[in-house]
Amino acid sequence: MSLMITDECINCDVCEPECPNGAISPGEEIYVIDPSLCTECVGHFDEPQCQQVCPVDCIPHDPQHAESQDQLYAKYQLIVSSVG
Template sequence: MALIIKDTCTNCDMCEPECPNDAISFGDEIYEINPQLCTECVGFYEEPTCVKVCPINNCIIVDPDNIETEDELLGKFAEIHSDLL
């Protein structure tokens, strides 16, 4: 499952530098998460670091349009970070 940043984002800049996949970037108005790069930190951490550091409750949620299993997320992690394996 990729994550999505809701419009309650205050652009605090906390999430972008924490993403190990460089999936977060500034969009037209708020930060956005690229679903092709988001692994919910599977392969790196127990929980998504962007959610952990976000000061706004429930601002970063599961993207209902990009539901993936943990195995799919691990596969995406392996593709993105083949240099680490």
């Protein structure tokens, strides 16, 4: 599944630059994650980097966007192929 940012976000700005897919951006009140770009860092890292750096632990899995590891990897390949 992709990840989401909850309203516990303190807008500390540390997650956005850590996302290798550019899925994190400032929203109206808190940062948001674009589920079409979030691969949970599959293809880049072993663990989601945004979760690793978040000081308030406000980046859980998004139950509305459930995806398997294979689906996340396929999304990663699509993103990488469209960039290059």
